[in-house]
Amino acid sequence: MSRLGLSLLFLAIFLLLVGLMLWGYRNRGRRQSAVLPAFPQVPAGLLERVRSRETEELLPPSTGVYASTVTDKSWQDRVAVGDVGYRADATAHLLTEGVLFDRTGASPVWIPAESVVDARTEAGIAGKIMGGDGLLVIRWAIGDSQFDTGFRADEKTDYETWVPAVRALKTNTPEVPHGE
Template sequence: MNRLGLTALFAAVFVLLVLLMWWGYRNRARRQAAVLPAFPAAPETVLAGVREGTAETLLPPSTGVYASTVTDASWQDRVAVGDMGFRADATAHLLPEGLLFDRAGASPVWIPAESVRAARTEAGIAGKVMGRDGLLVVRWAVGGHEFDTGFRADDKDDYDSWVPALRALTPEVRDGE
C-alpha cells in the first residue's frame, strides 16, 4: 500500500471514530433528557443585575472555567442535556438567591440557593482533572436528582472563602440544624 492509500485509510478511520463519539454523546443526551428534570433557568433580573454590576453579591466574582455538571452516580457521568456538559470560560457569582456561572459562549448555569446541598474542593470532575483541591465542586439537587458542578477558579485562594459561603446556603445551616 502506498503513502496515499495509508493516508486515506487513516483519515477514514479518524472520521469514523469522530462520528461514533458524536453518535454516543447524542444518544446519552437523549437518554438523560427522558430521565433528568428540567434545569432551572437564571432569573432575568438576576442575570441583568450581574451583567450590569448592580446585583447584591455575597462574595466578589471569581473568574475561571466551568468544567461540567455530573450526576451524583459518578464523577465521570457528565450531563449531556442541552449545553450543561460543555466546558466554557465563566465567572462565578454568589448571590443571596443562588449561584450563577455566567459562561462565555454558552447559556448560564443557575443553581438556586435552596438547591445547594454541599460544597468542597476536589481533584477532578468529568472533563477536567486538576490535581489535589484544583476544583470547586458544588453538590445541588433539583427534581429529586443530585448533581455536582465543577468550577476551576483562576485564583485557587478563592476556594477558602467560596466553600464556607456555599455551605452556608445548605438547608442544614439555613434551618439551624
C-alpha cells in the same frame, strides 16, 4: 499501499471514530433528557443585573473555567442534556438567591440557593482533572436527583472563602468570611 492511500485510510478511520463519539454523546443526551428533571433557568433579569453590577454579591466574582455538571452516580457521569456538560470559560457569582456561572459561548448555569446541598474541593470532575484540591464542586439537587457542578477558579485561594459561603446558602444565612 502508497503513502497517500494510508493517509486517506487513517483519515477515514479517524472521521468514523469522531462520528461515533458524537453519535454516542447525542444518544446519551436523549436518554438523560427522559430521566433527568429540567434544570433551573436563571431568574428573569438577574443575568443582566449581575453583568451590569446592579446586584449585590456575597463574594467578589471568581473567574475561571466551568468544567461540567455530573450526576451523583459518578464524577465521570457527565450531563449531556443541552450544553450543561460543555466546558467553558466562566465567571462564578455568589448571590443570596444562588450561584450563577456566567459562561462564555454557552448558556449560564444557575443553582438556586434552596437546591444547594454542599460544597467542597475535589481533584477532578468529568472534563477537568487537576489533582489535589483543584476544583470547587457544588452538590445540588432538583427533586430526587443530585448533581455536582465543577469550577476551576483562576485563583485557588478563592476556594477558602467560596466553600463555606456556598455551604451557608443551604441554610439561607450566608456567612461571608471576615476581611471580604
